[in-house]
Amino acid sequence: MVIDTSGIAAAVEGGALVGLAAGGLYLTTGRIAGVSGIFGDLLTRTPALWRVAFIAGLVLAGLAARLAGARVPASLGTGGALLVIAGLLVGFGTRLGNGCTSGHGVCGLARLSRRSLVAVVVFMLSAMVTVFVARHGLGGTP
Amino acid sequence: MRPVLSAVFALGFGLMFGFGLILSGMTDPANVKGFLDVAGAWRPALAFVMGAAVLVALPIFQWTRRRGKALTTDTLEAPPQTIDAPLLIGAAIFGIGWGLSGICPGPAIVWLGLSPAAIVPFLLAVIAGALLARLFQRDQAPASRN
Numbered sequence: 001m002v003i004d005t006s007g008i009a010a011a012v013e014g015g016a017l018v019g020l021a022a023g024g025l026y027l028t029t030g031r032i033a034g035v036s037g038i039f040g041d042l043l044t045r046t047p048a049l050w051r052v053a054f055i056a057g058l059v060l061a062g063l064a065a066r067l068a069g070a071r072v073p074a075s076l077g078t079g080g081a082l083l084v085i086a087g088l089l090v091g092f093g094t095r096l097g098n099g100c101t102s103g104h105g106v107c108g109l110a111r112l113s114r115r116s117l118v119a120v121v122v123f124m125l126s127a128m129v130t131v132f133v134a135r136h137g138l139g140g141t142p
Numbered sequence: 143m144r145p146v147l148s149a150v151f152a153l154g155f156g157l158m159f160g161f162g163l164i165l166s167g168m169t170d171p172a173n174v175k176g177f178l179d180v181a182g183a184w185r186p187a188l189a190f191v192m193g194a195a196v197l198v199a200l201p202i203f204q205w206t207r208r209r210g211k212a213l214t215t216d217t218l219e220a221p222p223q224t225i226d227a228p229l230l231i232g233a234a235i236f237g238i239g240w241g242l243s244g245i246c247p248g249p250a251i252v253w254l255g256l257s258p259a260a261i262v263p264f265l266l267a268v269i270a271g272a273l274l275a276r277l278f279q280r281d282q283a284p285a286s287r288n
Contacts, residue, residue: 007167011167011187013194015162015166016195016198017166018191018195019194019200020158022199024155024158024202026212028151030214030218031212033159039251049149050152053149054156056153058157058248058254062253063255063256065164066255072256073173075257076245076261076264077244078243083263084266086245086267087263087267089235089238091268091271091273091274092271093232093237094268096275097233098229100246101247102247115229118230123237129237130237130240131241135179135181
């Protein structure tokens with residue numbers, strides 16, 4: 001598996017695979033492949049078997065890529081307090097807004113959900129403004 | 143046997159979803175930040191991830207909905223359609239966390255396989271954040287569920 005982190009071709013291929021997986025899960029199980037929701041439900045009640053299996057599949061994909069020697073990113077690039085703060089915001093926001101990039105972004109748009117379209121526009125804009133402020137907004141050039 | 147069959151499908155499609163994320167570049171936070179940084183040296187490639195994913199998923203979702211049932215069950219998950227304050231505030235807050243780290247939940251779980259030690263603090267914080275949101279919601283009017 002070759003990972004071209006700047007390549008549009010890889011983005012299209014990987015995206016198509018993601019879409020096929022999300023569609024496949026819906027067709028076979030009737031479930032929405034929203035990772036924040038599935039992950040959240042794992043921790044809050046007796047988890048349904050399919051949720052455990054889907055999360056296991058995601059983890060195994062990462063493990064397989066690493067073991068196969070695929071070119072994977074060496075580091076997260078964020079650590080310490082900033083990583084924890086970001087995680088808190090992601091956990092809080094996805095729970096309150098009932099979804100993330102997969103649930104709203106892929107499945108919601110594929111379901112032609114107006115609610116998900118609104119969520120996608122809001123979190124995209126919010127993330128872009130955040131990166132702008134972090135990188136350019138305060139006069140710094142990190 | 144239905145739950146077991148569902149789980150087999152979920153495992154397979156979870157694997158496929160994860161491989162797709164890795165192949166697409168979504169598991170590299172630097173890549174994600176490069177996409178979000180529209181004022182910098184913008185790298186638009188990741189827009190094609192969601193674009194391609196939706197294009198492929200759309201006909202499958204629409205066909206399944208027309209069918210009215212899934213292969214292993216007669217019910218299709220149907221999230222609420224209301225556009226309310228929790229949706230807008232939640233999405234905005236998620237966007238801030240995503241922008242700060244370049245990590246959203248799917249790639250974060252894949253990172254458990256790529257490098258568990260690096261991602262565990264993030265995932266623990268995600269869990270804490272979700273629990274806080276649950277407490278917050280308990281104080282509010284009954285919130286919509288996905």
